[in-house]
Amino acid sequence: MALTLRQRNRLAAMHHIIETAIDLFDEHGYTAVTVEQVAAAAGVSPRTFYRYFGTKEGLFTTDTHAAIGQDLLAEQLDLDDLPGTLERIVASVHTAAAPSGGAALYTPWSGVRYVLEEPAVREAVYTALDDLSERLTAALRSTGADPTRARVAVRSYLFGVYFGALEQWHLDGRVRPLLDYVKEGSAVLAGPSGPSGSSG
Amino acid sequence: MALTLRQRNRLAAMHHIIETAIDLFDEHGYTAVTVEQVAAAAGVSPRTFYRYFGTKEGLFTTDTHAAIGQDLLAEQLDLDDLPGTLERIVASVHTAAAPSGGAALYTPWSGVRYVLEEPAVREAVYTALDDLSERLTAALRSTGADPTRARVAVRSYLFGVYFGALEQWHLDGRVRPLLDYVKEGSAVLAGPSGPSGSSG
């Protein structure tokens, strides 16, 4: 591992705070639980909480394994095939969340409910998607793509296909695989008749 | 007019507060100006400011002519032709903002800079788009459209085409008409080859 002891302790503490916070949220509701209460329950000071996550919503938007996440994205990214990239990443995260052999390092689905149902968290996630959009748009433009086309395509896949599929998957009770929704969403944009709603 | 005296006074006061606020923002910056300062400069109490706009960012997301806005949307809305709907609304707002004969009731472009450049405002606008997405998705579903297809299509047009076009238009210095960007954005989604970035 390329992480020092301090870095590993930090990540462990962050995961502990996240799990403690979600337990409190499940019991009392997101808005009713204060950052001070989360920090106290997790055994850290509020000041440290803010140093870790920046904001209360940062619990859901901070990439707690930034190194891994960056590697995964860089590894799967294909700017000429955005739907394929999205599907591969969703597939990777999904298998990682349901491990068959090793221990799950991190279960990213425990907080999805708050991402979709809590307005403040949802808002923060939009900002995170916004940041990612900007980076991907810049990357796509560096390959020679038209600025407007690049911007619209990236944003449509992230805010439209990805977030839309995630929400519909959640609303439907998480029965069918998320990947099915992502594929159907990609088909909406790539379909020969365009994304007009008249073909439902 | 269908508005009572109280309603007209309220709208006039809101417009006055908005203009006062933007003047202060232009001079000192958005974050450096407090709600208390805006309220004092506009001659109202902070409590009234919050009753009008809900939040500081509500200055940019509150529809100050809700009745007119709703009429416009309902009038132009065609669920079978989302790109056409978007283009007609953009065209309407643009002509309203550059009046040739009568006086401009409202200039919606004075605050666009903050919508795109100020993170807190941008975030709030995302939530406003999110609300609109939900309403349009519900309307589209009521026509028999597939849930996932409806959700992805609406969100792609609002977050991808509309917001993306607005941002690129702003980044390019607002030289070409916004409508051009919207049309190009719509073409990205409706194009025969799909929204992949390889055709730039």
Add this chain to the structure above:
DNA sequence: CCGCTAGATGGCAGTGCATGCCATCTTGAC
């Protein structure tokens, strides 16, 4: 084993956003 340096943490005070409550004032109907 002992200090030293740098980074991490905690405590504290302060600011600003936002809301609830109640008193006061204005509007508009009778």
Add this chain to the structure above:
DNA sequence: GTCAAGATGGCATGCACTGCCATCTAGCGG
């Protein structure tokens, strides 16, 4: 003129978040 309803202001409060400084700990060299 009277009265109810609505709009406004002032006050108190809670919570998110930040800057500042003191303290503690990890990790390294002697």
